[in-house]
Each structure stands twice: as structure tokens, then as C-alpha cells.
Amino acid sequence: MSTPADVVDDPTTRDYGAKIAAVEPGGVEFIPHHERHGRPLQLLWTWASPNLEFATIFVGVLGVLVFGLSFWMSTLAILVGTAAGALTQALLSAWGPRHGLPQMVLSRSAFGFLGNLLPAGLMSLTAGIGWFAVNSVSGALALSTLTDMSKGLSLVLIVLVQIAVAFFGHNLVHAFERLAFPFLAVAFVIAAVAVFDKAHVSASGGGGIPTIGAFLLEVGAAFGYAAGWNPYASDYTRYLKRDVSTRLVGLWAGLGIFLSCALLEIVGAASATAVAKPSNNPTADFTGIMPSWVANLTLLAIAVGAVSANVLNIYSGAMSFLAMGIRLPLALRRAIVAVVFGAIGLAVAFTGLKDAGTKYEDFLLIIAYWIGPWLAVVFTDRLLRRGSSIDRLVVDKRYQNWAGPIAMLIGIVVSIWLFSNQTKYLAPIPKAHPAIGDITFEVGFVISAVVYYLLFKALRPRVDAGEAPETITR
Numbered sequence: 001m002s003t004p005a006d007v008v009d010d011p012t013t014r015d016y017g018a019k020i021a022a023v024e025p026g027g028v029e030f031i032p033h034h035e036r037h038g039r040p041l042q043l044l045w046t047w048a049s050p051n052l053e054f055a056t057i058f059v060g061v062l063g064v065l066v067f068g069l070s071f072w073m074s075t076l077a078i079l080v081g082t083a084a085g086a087l088t089q090a091l092l093s094a095w096g097p098r099h100g101l102p103q104m105v106l107s108r109s110a111f112g113f114l115g116n117l118l119p120a121g122l123m124s125l126t127a128g129i130g131w132f133a134v135n136s137v138s139g140a141l142a143l144s145t146l147t148d149m150s151k152g153l154s155l156v157l158i159v160l161v162q163i164a165v166a167f168f169g170h171n172l173v174h175a176f177e178r179l180a181f182p183f184l185a186v187a188f189v190i191a192a193v194a195v196f197d198k199a200h201v202s203a204s205g206g207g208g209i210p211t212i213g214a215f216l217l218e219v220g221a222a223f224g225y226a227a228g229w230n231p232y233a234s235d236y237t238r239y240l241k242r243d244v245s246t247r248l249v250g251l252w253a254g255l256g257i258f259l260s261c262a263l264l265e266i267v268g269a270a271s272a273t274a275v276a277k278p279s280n281n282p283t284a285d286f287t288g289i290m291p292s293w294v295a296n297l298t299l300l301a302i303a304v305g306a307v308s309a310n311v312l313n314i315y316s317g318a319m320s321f322l323a324m325g326i327r328l329p330l331a332l333r334r335a336i337v338a339v340v341f342g343a344i345g346l347a348v349a350f351t352g353l354k355d356a357g358t359k360y361e362d363f364l365l366i367i368a369y370w371i372g373p374w375l376a377v378v379f380t381d382r383l384l385r386r387g388s389s390i391d392r393l394v395v396d397k398r399y400q401n402w403a404g405p406i407a408m409l410i411g412i413v414v415s416i417w418l419f420s421n422q423t424k425y426l427a428p429i430p431k432a433h434p435a436i437g438d439i440t441f442e443v444g445f446v447i448s449a450v451v452y453y454l455l456f457k458a459l460r461p462r463v464d465a466g467e468a469p470e471t472i473t474r
Helices: 042-051 054-066 071-093 095-099 117-147 151-168 170-198 211-227 230-236 246-272 282-288 292-323 333-351 356-384 403-419 428-432 440-459
Strands: none
Touching (some): 042 292, 054 071, 054 292, 071 211, 071 230, 071 246, 071 356, 095 246, 117 151, 117 282, 117 292, 117 356, 117 403, 151 170, 151 333, 211 440, 230 356, 246 282, 292 333, 356 403, 403 428
């Protein structure tokens, strides 16, 4: 029986194993059985460390400082939004060991080979360039404040470290997150104690936005941040053995996201109640309420946390780029794409060194705008295909499923047109009813799920892909 080239044991993926000081070869190919290693617990720090940084803190700051919520209302919104994003992360992470493929390759089941250009392309831009730039800026501001180096030089140094780790790939990424986790956890616990010592958590909010609307805006921001990791999920679980407990995989991945995001965002909300006059440097505002030694420790942690986040952003951004079907005849194609993405992200980050706050607020909500519809299509597709195999199907270039991109586009366009609440565009519904806030991602999710279900039934794309790649040997 002939087999797709992407499914067989590609020689470029051999002899990598658990080596840390080796460059991961290949691209988005199936991970063969003898290369599988690791344990579910590693997902706790793999997903916690990237969120122990200032970009996470600023999500909480937005609730109080920008949306005008009280600390307790911000906390509730943070818990709701983060829980939703962590749950979807847990479900998607559990797919990795079974299929041995990256998340954006698995996405082809719902979108087809060509239609998958839509989510994979968006993922490449938002992860490899957008998120990379956002986190690089926060890390650079922290390093600049700590050392008095120029912001530009601090940015270059941060980016070089990030590119180096991402270049080596999967095993070094996991190892870096494990090593960073204890330091980041201790540093931010100390910072949290210092923040709450100065915070006024009983203060009432009030920023000109109705409470319900502000609450939904913060829910959207928190969800957008947590769910921003969803398209990465199986990238970091595809090396786990197929017979690993998928419940444990989902548990540790979800907890890593939920605990780190929720705790730091709540600290961020508390810090906003302690800052009398916010400046143009939100990082300095956050550490300015701390004793000097705690501030310096926190600044270092923010810089390290930015690196932790961005090694994932570059790595998965490169994977998504290759998942678009772009073939590079190079053994180190993933590593080379990671370097290119890092260079582009550096250029974008330079433009974000000024007015970081407003740009970050808009970026968080925009992330949720496309991830909500993408999640709806992916989960609806998996529900409709329950009991069937997709492993051959997602590596077959002939396979098309236009129900996916159509449903996603309809969900995105309609929800943004009617419900978006951005500084650049205020949709008619929130303009007429400010209390509605921003429910774009919720509306987009529902619309895309319903449209995909109807189109799937009407277009009848291939359902069962036959023999799974795990049974294929050479």
C-alpha cells in the first residue's frame, strides 16, 4: 500500500530523541514511535513559564485601568475568561500523542489542505510576528529599566536569546521552560506579596464603560490571552508516547495555562489600584510600587518570562508556516524559518516600543476574534467525525473541505461587523448599547459552529481517512 510521504518515518526526524543540545530536524512531519519521549507533567511548566511575564500582568491592569472595573469584578472576569481558554487548551493538547502531528496540521481535517491556509496563515502572523513582538517589547522595557540600557539595545539582546532557543527546537524549548519555572514562580510570588501590600482592592471602579460591558471586555481579553496558546497545543505534546494518559496531558496543560494566567492577571489588577498616575511605561509603573530589591528581581523575571513566551511563539509560528504546505528542501527547514520569523518580529517590535498599552489592548481582542471561530470549526469537525480516523486525511494534499474556511470567515466577518469594540472600529451594536461590551468572540464561535455543521452536512467532505500513520512503517 502506498503512503503519503509526510506520514512515513521521515529520515530527517530520526536520531533526535530526547537530545537537548541538538537541532530538531525536519518540519511538521509525523513523529515516529521511536522518537516519542517525555511525560505529561512537563506540560505544567511548559505552559506556566511563558505566562509568568508582564504581558500576562497587563491583562489584569486593563480591567481596572482601562475598562474601569473594580478589583473584584476584574478578578471574576479574569477567572471566567482564563478558565475557558485553559479548557480548550487541555482538549487540544490531548490530541498530540494520538496523532503525532502539530496543531495546524490537524486543523486540515476541518479546513482541507488549501483552506487551512486561512488559520495557519493567521497563526503564523499572530504567533511568529504579533505575539513575538508584543512579548519582546515587554521584556525589553523590563531589561531597559533594570540596566539603564537603551530600549533598542535591550530589545535586540532579548530577541537574540529567543531566536537561539527556538532554533534548536522542541527539546530545548521544553528544557528552557523547566529551568525558568522555579525562578519565575518564586520571583512573581514575592512580587505579588509586594503588590498586594500597596493595593487598594476595595476601591470601586469607574472608567466610563458600563459595568457589564467592561466585564465582558475583560473576559474577552483574558480569554484572548489564554486561548492565544490554543493553536500551539499539540505542537508540544506530539512527541509524547501514544499510550500516555490523555487525561493527564489535558490536566497539566490546562492547569499550566490557568494557574499562571489567572494568578498574574489578578496581581496586575491589584497593581492598577496602587498606581496613582500611570505613565507611558507600564512595566516601570508595576515595579515602581515595590521595594527596590523586589523591583529589580521582578524586572529580571519579566525579561526571562518574555523569553519563555517567545521561544514558543517563534517555534509554533514556524510550524504553522510550514503547515501551510510550503515545502523547503532543507533538513533544518523549521529552524531556518524560526530565524526568519525572529528577524521579522524584531522589526515589528521596534514599532511597539511606544504606546505599548493601547496596541496591546487591541491585539488581545483581535486574537480572540479569529481564534473563537477557528475553535468552533475545529471542535465541531471533531464532533462530526467521532469514531473515524483523520491521520491520512490531514497529510493528503488532494483533500479539500471548504466548509471550514467558509464557516470561519462568516463567523469572523459577521461578528466583527456587528459586535467589535475596538479603538479603531466600534461596531453598531456596542455603539448603540455600550453595556454589551465586546462579545465578538462568543458570537463568532456560535456562528462558525452552526455554519460549519450545516455546510459539512451539505458538502459531505471525506470523513474517514483509513489507516492511521501509527501503523505505517518502512
